[in-house]
Amino acid sequence: MGMTGECLGCGIDIDYQEGECPECGWDPAAFRKRGRHGLSKEGHGEPEDTGGSGGPPPGPDGLRGI
Numbered sequence: 505m506g507m508t509g510e511c512l513g514c515g516i517d518i519d520y521q522e523g524e525c526p527e528c529g530w531d532p533a534a535f536r537k538r539g540r541h542g543l544s545k546e547g548h549g550e551p552e553d554t555g556g557s558g559g560p561p562p563g564p565d566g567l568r569g570i
Contacts (some may be wrong), residue, residue, distance in 0.1 A: 511530050512530055513528040513537065514530065
C-alpha cells in the first residue's frame with residue numbers, strides 16, 4: 505500500500521509511490537529532489553551581510569536608536 509494524497513499539480517488523489525500524476529504529470533520524486541520544496545537556495549532565509557553590527561541603522565545624528 506502506497507502513500508496517497510492530493511497531487512500538488514492538479515489536486516486529484518494519487519499514490520505518491522506510483523510516480524507522476526496520471527492527469528497532469530506532476531512528479532513527487534522530482535519535487536522532493538529540489539530540496540525543501542525548492543527553497544534550498546544559497547542565502548535563502550539568511551540575513552544579508554551588511555557588514556554592520558546587526559542593530560538598527562544610525563539616525564540623522566549618527567547615533568543608533570534605542
